[in-house]
Amino acid sequence: MGGQLETDANGNLVLRPMSGYQIGSIAGMSLLLVIEYLENPSALENEGSKSIQLAVNPLEALQLAEALTKRAMQLLQPADPDTKLQ
Numbered sequence: 527m528g529g530q531l532e533t534d535a536n537g538n539l540v541l542r543p544m545s546g547y548q549i550g551s552i553a554g555m556s557l558l559l560v561i562e563y564l565e566n567p568s569a570l571e572n573e574g575s576k577s578i579q580l581a582v583n584p585l586e587a588l589q590l591a592e593a594l595t596k597r598a599m600q601l602l603q604p605a606d607p608d609t610k611l612q
Contacts, residue, residue, distance in 0.1 A: 543567065545575040557582045 532540040546562040559582050562575040582590070 552581055555583075557584065557587050559587075 534540055542563040542565060544561060544563050548558075548560040548562075550558040550560075552558050559580045560577050561580070562577045564575055565573065
């Protein structure tokens with residue numbers, strides 16, 4: 527992973543819940559990935575979601591899909607005490 531992870535004043539990771547996504551194409555060459563998120567859990571009621579629009583090339587999209595699928599499958603599997611993070 528590139529870059530520093532965002533942390534708060536106490537050193538805890540700043541996490542923003544994803545509230546949705548949209549996928550489209552840009553000029554038939556790249557994918558448009560819109561990720562909707564909440565600044566905090568109460569934002570859904572008060573402020574609504576925010577979004578970021580990303581241009582993703584097809585190879586990056588395939589790699590991202592594979593990495594997300596791999597991690598999701600690991601989370602869905604029963605825990606193995608000998609498994610190490612990758």
